Amino acid sequence: MNTSLSPGQRQAPDAITVRGLNKTYGLPKGGTLTAVDQLDLTIRAGETYALLGPNGAGKSTTIEILEGHRKPDSGEVMVLGTRPWKAAPSFRARIGIVLQEATDSGELRVSEALRSLASCFPAPRPVDDVIEAVGLGGKGGVRISTLSGGQRRRLDVALGIIGNPEVLFLDEPTTGFDPEARRQFWDLIRQLSSGGTTIVLTTHYLDEAEQLADRIGVINHGRLIAEGSPQEIGGPGLRVPRVRWRDASGLREVVTEQPASLVASLSDGGAIEPAELAVVRPSLEDIYLQLIGAVDGAENSAEPSAARSTEASSVSGALR
Numbered sequence: 001m002n003t004s005l006s007p008g009q010r011q012a013p014d015a016i017t018v019r020g021l022n023k024t025y026g027l028p029k030g031g032t033l034t035a036v037d038q039l040d041l042t043i044r045a046g047e048t049y050a051l052l053g054p055n056g057a058g059k060s061t062t063i064e065i066l067e068g069h070r071k072p073d074s075g076e077v078m079v080l081g082t083r084p085w086k087a088a089p090s091f092r093a094r095i096g097i098v099l100q101e102a103t104d105s106g107e108l109r110v111s112e113a114l115r116s117l118a119s120c121f122p123a124p125r126p127v128d129d130v131i132e133a134v135g136l137g138g139k140g141g142v143r144i145s146t147l148s149g150g151q152r153r154r155l156d157v158a159l160g161i162i163g164n165p166e167v168l169f170l171d172e173p174t175t176g177f178d179p180e181a182r183r184q185f186w187d188l189i190r191q192l193s194s195g196g197t198t199i200v201l202t203t204h205y206l207d208e209a210e211q212l213a214d215r216i217g218v219i220n221h222g223r224l225i226a227e228g229s230p231q232e233i234g235g236p237g238l239r240v241p242r243v244r245w246r247d248a249s250g251l252r253e254v255v256t257e258q259p260a261s262l263v264a265s266l267s268d269g270g271a272i273e274p275a276e277l278a279v280v281r282p283s284l285e286d287i288y289l290q291l292i293g294a295v296d297g298a299e300n301s302a303e304p305s306a307a308r309s310t311e312a313s314s315v316s317g318a319l320r
């Protein structure tokens with residue numbers, strides 16, 4: 001149970017439920033590749049959920065099934081109470097999609113593309129508001145073919161939100177954004193979230209997940225291996241702080257659950273100032289890499305080393 005959710009979110013109904021989802025692809029030379037393997041997922045209405053995982057982990061396949069673009073081999077998938085690949089056209093109006101690939105909109109102008117798509121939805125957002133919100137103010141009359149890569153990506157986000165969706169799927173939305181554009185995008189996502197939109201995000205930017213997500217799911221080899229809030233994921237075993245300092249023998253580092261008492265002993269109760277002293281807590285990126293490494297390590301090694309055994313046992317409580 002995620003205790004960091006607000007009371008409203010805790011009571012919210014589920015926007016998305018996935019049970020035992022499987023998807024395999026046929027390989028050109030015969031055989032199959034398992035892209036999604038017995039995946040279970042629950043995303044509550046109004047929640048921002050980040051799906052993380054290495055290249056080829058199965059994130060896009062999962063998202064495409066949730067969007068109704070792919071049919072699963074087996075398993076239960078419900079999005080807004082509907083099986084997406086069987087959904088009526090009215091379902092399309094309730095979801096927004098920003099695909100990984102940039103839009104190819106030929107010689108259309110920015111506002112023409114948005115107006116044309118807006119006309120397909122029963123209650124679209126005002127085109128000019130959306131253009132401003134994604135940071136394309138002043139570009140409404142510009143041909144899409146002349147936009148920069150980052151500007152085209154902003155247009156993709158605009159096209160995803162123009163229909164005022166209840167659930168918004170964002171597949172690596174800020175690839176190609178400059179740092180300022182990413183911050184603007186984060187503000188936009190926070191606004192959509194505070195307005196009640198359910199947001200499902202895949203990203204390779206761990207800081208983006210940390211900034212935006214109520215909960216994070218880590219997927220590897222098609223399986224959900226860890227899930228929790230950015231503050232909890234991985235469990236306490238992966239969050240043990242490190243004390244670093246420099247002494248005559250060089251840079252020292254000790255992993256300890258009692259950093260204060262180690263610092264007190266190093267500093268002789270405050271009388272000595274150890275050089276370069278720091279207490280460092282693992283970042284989300286450190287934790288993510290440990291989770292991914294722990295799984296790959298366990299699969300690749302028949303006889304794990306003592307160090308790997310210790311690491312794996314500390315992770316196992318968080319694995320699913």
Ligand SMILES: Nc1ncnc2c1ncn2[C@@H]1O[C@H](COP(=O)(O)OP(=O)(O)OP(=O)(O)O)[C@@H](O)[C@H]1O
Nearest residue numbers: 025026033035053054055056057058059060061062
């Ligand atoms: N249409 C397809 N045909 C065959 N194999 C596919 C197809 N689409 C994806 N795959 C394979 O399925 C696996 C999962 O791919 P998927 O695109 O879902 O991963 P991902 O986690 O989104 O990766 P990335 O972070 O690189 O986008 C990969 O091994 C990929 O090569």
